[in-house]
Amino acid sequence: MVASKLLTGVARTFGDDEIIVSKTDATGRITYCNDVFIRLAGYTESELLGQPHSMIRHPHMPRTIFKLLWERIGAGNEVFAYVVNRCKNGDHYWVLAHVTPDRDEAGKVVGYHSNRRTATAQALAVIEPLYASLRDIEAGTADRKAGLEAGWARLHDILAEKGGDYDRFVLDI
Amino acid sequence: MIALSSISKALVACLMSAAAGGVAAVMLAVQGHGVTAALVCAAVVANAVGFHFLRRANSGVAKAIHVMEQAAMGNLRVRVLNIRGTGGIGRLQRSINRALDQFEAFAKEADAAMGAALSSRYYRKIMPRGLRGEFVRYSHCINETMDRMDEQNRKLGMFTSRMLKDAVSISMTVNEGAVANAEIVASIDQIASQTNLLALNATIEAARAGEAGKGFAVVAGEVKALSNQTARATTDISTRVANLRQEMAVIVNTMTRGSDAIAKGRQSMQSMGGRMGTVSQTVADATDSMAEVSRILAQQAAAANQISGGVQKMAHLAESNAIAIEKSSSALINVEGEVAALLALLAEQDIPNKIIMLAKADHVLWKKRLVDMLIGRTALRAEELSSEQQCRLGKWYYGPGSMPFRSHPAFAALEEPHRQVHREGIEAVRAYNAGQVEIAMERIARVQQASLGVLANLDRLLEAPTTPSAGRGAF
Numbered sequence: 001m002v003a004s005k006l007l008t009g010v011a012r013t014f015g016d017d018e019i020i021v022s023k024t025d026a027t028g029r030i031t032y033c034n035d036v037f038i039r040l041a042g043y044t045e046s047e048l049l050g051q052p053h054s055m056i057r058h059p060h061m062p063r064t065i066f067k068l069l070w071e072r073i074g075a076g077n078e079v080f081a082y083v084v085n086r087c088k089n090g091d092h093y094w095v096l097a098h099v100t101p102d103r104d105e106a107g108k109v110v111g112y113h114s115n116r117r118t119a120t121a122q123a124l125a126v127i128e129p130l131y132a133s134l135r136d137i138e139a140g141t142a143d144r145k146a147g148l149e150a151g152w153a154r155l156h157d158i159l160a161e162k163g164g165d166y167d168r169f170v171l172d173i
Numbered sequence: 174m175i176a177l178s179s180i181s182k183a184l185v186a187c188l189m190s191a192a193a194g195g196v197a198a199v200m201l202a203v204q205g206h207g208v209t210a211a212l213v214c215a216a217v218v219a220n221a222v223g224f225h226f227l228r229r230a231n232s233g234v235a236k237a238i239h240v241m242e243q244a245a246m247g248n249l250r251v252r253v254l255n256i257r258g259t260g261g262i263g264r265l266q267r268s269i270n271r272a273l274d275q276f277e278a279f280a281k282e283a284d285a286a287m288g289a290a291l292s293s294r295y296y297r298k299i300m301p302r303g304l305r306g307e308f309v310r311y312s313h314c315i316n317e318t319m320d321r322m323d324e325q326n327r328k329l330g331m332f333t334s335r336m337l338k339d340a341v342s343i344s345m346t347v348n349e350g351a352v353a354n355a356e357i358v359a360s361i362d363q364i365a366s367q368t369n370l371l372a373l374n375a376t377i378e379a380a381r382a383g384e385a386g387k388g389f390a391v392v393a394g395e396v397k398a399l400s401n402q403t404a405r406a407t408t409d410i411s412t413r414v415a416n417l418r419q420e421m422a423v424i425v426n427t428m429t430r431g432s433d434a435i436a437k438g439r440q441s442m443q444s445m446g447g448r449m450g451t452v453s454q455t456v457a458d459a460t461d462s463m464a465e466v467s468r469i470l471a472q473q474a475a476a477a478n479q480i481s482g483g484v485q486k487m488a489h490l491a492e493s494n495a496i497a498i499e500k501s502s503s504a505l506i507n508v509e510g511e512v513a514a515l516l517a518l519l520a521e522q523d524i525p526n527k528i529i530m531l532a533k534a535d536h537v538l539w540k541k542r543l544v545d546m547l548i549g550r551t552a553l554r555a556e557e558l559s560s561e562q563q564c565r566l567g568k569w570y571y572g573p574g575s576m577p578f579r580s581h582p583a584f585a586a587l588e589e590p591h592r593q594v595h596r597e598g599i600e601a602v603r604a605y606n607a608g609q610v611e612i613a614m615e616r617i618a619r620v621q622q623a624s625l626g627v628l629a630n631l632d633r634l635l636e637a638p639t640t641p642s643a644g645r646g647a648f
Contacts, residue, residue: 016302016303017302017303017304017305018303019274019275019278019303019304021274021277021278023250023252031254032252032254034252034270034271034274035267035270035271045254045255045256046255049254049255078281078285096302098281098300100281100285102250105248110250113250113277113281115274115278115281115303117300117302117303118302118303167294167297168296171296171297172296
């Protein structure tokens with residue numbers, strides 16, 4: 001458990017002309033990951049396939065952002081979010097994740113698809129302090145649920161200041 | 174017969190070769206050729222290894238085929254999984270995945286961007302980052318189109334809100350105009366009925382004047398006809414104005430409700446355009462009618478003026494002075510010519526000058542009341558006659574409507590005779606009511622004298638070019 005939470009503080013990068021691609025089934029288990037994903041995450045394909053996507057989750061990610069993400073996807077919408085992921089060895093990499101539902105020919109959601117692109121330094125200058133503040137708020141209460149609600153409220157306050165539209169906010173920075 | 178791939182054929186060859194090798198090894202061993210048998214065995218083992226790798230390659234190719242067949246059917250979700258090795262087959266499989274990653278990313282982006290455009294969220298463009306080659310070019314192309322759509326949409330929105338604002342302001346103007354119209358129409362009606370009486374009066378006086386009054390009777394008849402025409406025109410105007418107001422109310426209502434519908438489609442814009450066309454036609458019709466009334470009014474004012482002058486003189490001189498009657502009837506002969514001149518003048522005038530025409534007509538009617546009093550048709554009290562600031566001419570003169578005319582020399586010259594008309598008129602009523610008929614008639618003669626000054630100056634003002642703002646101010 002301690003080893004899985006190990007963080008090196010080393011940031012990994014990938015090319016602006018590369019996309020990290022992964023797919024999951026409807027329950028969030030990985031069904032596909034491309035070579036860029038494998039290279040960055042430091043796992044082999046067989047280590048990743050069938051595992052929950054949360055295996056690359058970084059402890060610095062605010063839960064509020066995942067709540068927002070799943071709320072949007074659950075409603076059948078696309079969502080963009082800046083996400084920091086954890087590599088097998090404890091390194092990390094920032095991405096701008098675009099998550100969409102994958103539908104079969106009948107339009108039924110059969111899983112989720114994520115294209116992840118490089119995050120600009122300009123965007124991270126806004127996102128990193130925002131996520132840090134959300135994390136502090138989430139950790140500010142003993143009750144996990146209350147913490148998430150407080151973070152959620154804070155995020156919406158910030159969005160309201162910036163015009164209220166999350167999609168616009170995330171695409172404009 | 175199933176078509177076999179080269180790898181499958183190689184597999185079959187391997188199996189046959191291994192089988193033949195096995196048989197050969199057994200035969201050689203039986204015959205006591207131990208070393209040769211061992212060598213053949215080694216060849217069989219090598220063959221088996223080759224068979225294994227060939228089979229692996231075959232399954233790798235089969236996976237690639239399966240994925241590509243699905244992709245060829247338009248299923249972009251499929252990928253090759255469990256890729257092993259970095260050799261040719263592995264590279265083939267990875268390349269297939271990379272190509273599908275690009276295809277799918279582009280398809281998802283294009284889908285999202287187009288969906289967003291449908292709901293006017295033009296900021297959700299295709300994200301070209303991560304895409305390669307022609308996908309980048311296509312992305313830029315689509316994004317450019319979205320920028321244009323955004324721009325068009327903005328323009329449409331601006332146009333719509335401007336149109337809405339215009340419609341509201343037009344509607345307000347129409348309402349104000351309609352109120353002003355109603356007033357004008359009411360006074361025109363009043364003038365028409367009074368003119369009718371005046372004409373009747375004139376006919377009686379003409380009969381009394383005998384032969385000399387014949388031409389006069391013709392003019393009186395024409396005035397009567399004109400007043401009837403006026404009454405018809407005013408009814409027409411009232412109807413048109415009412416229609417116009419109703420139409421404008423409908424438009425403003427539709428536009429207010431439809432402003433977001435407009436953002437969605439142009440159909441409502443087109444029907445709105447048609448509707449606006451109808452309105453402008455109605456406005457044009459109403460304007461035509463107003464011009465018509467204005468023309469009739471001018472004829473009436475001129476004729477009424479002449480008749481009034483004639484009646485006054487006749488009332489004064491009828492019994493004793495036949496020469497005076499002759500003079501007044503000869504003055505009336507010119508009426509037709511003057512009416513024609515006025516008509517020509519009005520053809521060049523804007524409707525705004527109507528207010529001056531009205532003031533003129535009022536003025537004449539005001540004088541007529543004095544004459545009516547003298548010939549015993551009505552009783553007047555001095556308080557009933559308005560001061561020079563309260564009559565329509567006075568309200569116009571001292572009010573904002575006359576702004577554009579104030580620099581005209583005739584404007585300043587108008588004030589004194591106008592004031593005199595009122596002063597002498599009121600004095601005439603006082604004198605008449607006090608039984609001093611002679612003095613009253615003297616006063617009325619002065620009224621007539623001053624009135625000529627008023628009318629002359631008004632005519633000069635009518636000739637003065639008016640500025641466009643004068644048009645709005647007067648209406």
